[in-house]
Amino acid sequence: MIRYVAYRLAWAVAVIWAAFTVAFGVLYVLPSDPVSIAAGAAGSGTPVDAAAIAEMQQRYGLDKSVGEQYVVGLGNAVTGDFGRSIGTGQPVTEAIAAALPSTIQLALAALVLAVVFGGGLAILATYLRTSWLRTALLALPPLGVAVPTFWSGLILLDLFSFRLPIFPAFGDTGFTSLVLPAIALAIPTGAMIAQVLATSLIGTARQPFVDTARAKGASDLRVHVHHLLRLSSIPALTIAGVLVGDILAGAVVVETVFARNGLGRLTQTAVLNQDIPVVLAVVLFSALVFVLVNLVVDLIYPLIDPRVVVRAAPTNPVSTADRESSDV
Structure with a gap:
């Protein structure tokens, strides 16, 4: 049973990491600039102070390389710190909680x-x-x-x-x-x-x-x-x-x-608005809910059919379920 639970927990962590990585990659290949959108420069035809754009990029860490942003973002996500919304400046956790x-x-x-x-x-x-x-x-x-x-x-x-x-x-x-x-x-x-x-x-x-x-x-x-x-x-x-x-x-x-x-x-x-911190936080929250529900379902399986735990053991070539069926 311990091996079964450990395997499912490892799978859950892998799914959450993959969700964050895919969302991060998709957001950063988009051609638009979230800072320009937030500043009102994208599609408005109104020039925006370049210094203000640079200051916002530095504030949200968008002036760093993609690799640095990924590592910092992943580390902050592990600690539950998603920063502030680029569009509103509100803390992301507060926006989601509301x-x-x-x-x-x-x-x-x-x-x-x-x-x-x-x-x-x-x-x-x-x-x-x-x-x-x-x-x-x-x-x-x-x-x-x-x-x-x-x-x-x-x-x-x-x-x-x-x-x-x-x-x-x-x-x-x-x-x-x-x-x-x-x-x-x-x-x-x-x-x-x-x-x-x-x-x-x-x-x-x-x-x-x-x-x-x-x-x-x-x-x-x-x-x-x-x-x-x-x-x-x-x-x-x-x-x-x-x-x-x-x-x-x-x-x-x-x-x-x-x-x-x-x-x-x-x-x-x-x-x-390509609000990267908010999108990443929502994706991670959705992935967390997804894996928690699946984990609970996986733990309910043995209560309905105890043979599920035995099948999950990869080192046991002949499961208890197989022996039971052969005895019948």
Whole structure:
């Protein structure tokens, strides 16, 4: 177990480092100058004092070589010091802390809706015996995955804010303003959960132990919920990291459509202004959330299937799971 956890921790550190490196490289190959953008020189046609530009470059360390900037930036990121925003001069950690609560509310609400409705749809569709209704329900997840988040957000705005003024269209004014953005963000996530879980439930239902459970007198509902759902949840857990990435990426679109001030809007503004400290901090935060979720999922695996830990040991040529199967 210790080796398993150590391996996953090393993988997490590698992912965070790779995210920082890729983001740093992409930002520094862009042709525009973040200092010029912040000073108002880019595209404005108004000359800006060269001394002011040089002073800003020195203040943010942009006068150093790319290699020096990378080493200094990586070292500061390890200590949690991301400096100040080039565009606003505000400390980056303060900017993220101010934007984070709204995004956390949106992400948690969307995740709860996605799990409840996506998981419920998969369980219901695979439990029903009416073929046409089952087929119709199983056709919904691919449709939900294919629908762009911005399109579903605009449809929800048109229906429930403009035509039927039930929910506010824009802003972050409480629970009612959270409903439509959460639904728009939950649609593709819930559809993915439903698609993966339904496929897994259908495959697991063909296993011989299902017939054995029914032969012992277990009802269809007990077999479906108690036996099939536990084993079929492993593939759904596997996509947890992907779902977190989708939610964080979708938050940028949803917060823009619904004019919510959150991490997504902060990221959009930072990218447009090439605000390097803010973008790097957001990328590292997103990568950290991603690896933490995946680490938790990896640690949950052994609770569902203890053989996962044994398979993770590369020096053991014959796992306990293999010996168990051979004994059977």
